[in-house]
Amino acid sequence: VFSMDGDIVDLPALVALGKKYHLLTMIDEAHATGVIGKTGHGTVEHFGNTVRPDILMGTLSKALGAEGGYACASKVIIEYLKNKARSFIFATSQTPATLAAALRATEVLEEEPQRAQMLQHNVKFFLNALHAEGVEAYSPTAIIPIIIGDEKSALQVADELLANGVLAPAIRYPTVAKGTARLRVALMATHTEAELSQTAKLIGTAIRKYKK
Numbered sequence: 001v002f003s004m005d006g007d008i009v010d011l012p013a014l015v016a017l018g019k020k021y022h023l024l025t026m027i028d029e030a031h032a033t034g035v036i037g038k039t040g041h042g043t044v045e046h047f048g049n050t051v052r053p054d055i056l057m058g059t060l061s062k063a064l065g066a067e068g069g070y071a072c073a074s075k076v077i078i079e080y081l082k083n084k085a086r087s088f089i090f091a092t093s094q095t096p097a098t099l100a101a102a103l104r105a106t107e108v109l110e111e112e113p114q115r116a117q118m119l120q121h122n123v124k125f126f127l128n129a130l131h132a133e134g135v136e137a138y139s140p141t142a143i144i145p146i147i148i149g150d151e152k153s154a155l156q157v158a159d160e161l162l163a164n165g166v167l168a169p170a171i172r173y174p175t176v177a178k179g180t181a182r183l184r185v186a187l188m189a190t191h192t193e194a195e196l197s198q199t200a201k202l203i204g205t206a207i208r209k210y211k212k
């Protein structure tokens with residue numbers, strides 16, 4: 001899941017390219033773990049568990065709410081990483097407390113897949129609410145970019161939202177291409193429909209006021 005547009009890599013196509021050209025494929029699940037896939041298992045599950053990359057790495061610091069990360073791959077690759085990965089050499093390991101939190105979070109994800117499903121519901125609900133406000137937006141994940149274009153307008157919209165209790169930061173060049181300054185909305189499973197409708201209204205109003 002790309003962190004600024006919230007779109008999803010075409011994993012079957014990526015893996016096919018890797019096979020064709022004898023390349024290893026790797027995906028970063030930072031914004032996919034706990035978010036996409038029927039039970040929140042991420043990109044591989046999103047594509048029906050039909051293909052997998054050679055290396056799947058992710059973080060425990062986003063949906064799982066802890067700290068640290070992981071890499072899944074063949075034994076050979078994992079042995080190689082243990083011996084060569086820069087971040088593994090001379091670094092102190094994570095604390096037991098953060099690991100315990102991460103471990104429990106993965107268990108909660110298994111026990112309560114409805115949390116990921118709630119989030120997926122909220123994405124659809126919020127996009128519909130934005131469209132009803134005449135605001136163009138599209139995303140299959142919890143990261144929803146709303147393109148404003150010009151930097152100053154994006155900042156004005158973000159400031160007005162913040163003054164109304166909504167944190168939707170303005171993302172500008174060089175994080176995104178020039179002329180595509182945007183609001184970056186990140187949804188949670190625990191947002192209520194009332195909060196989402198209200199936020200869509202505030203965004204519509206601020207955009208009508210400031211967008212050039």
Ligand SMILES: *Cc1c(COP(=O)(O)O)cnc(C)c1O
Pocket residue numbers: 003028030031059060061062067068069
């Ligand atoms: C947050 C993030 C990471 C890694 O996060 P850590 O803070 O190192 O746990 C990796 N990739 C992407 C795309 C991210 O957004």
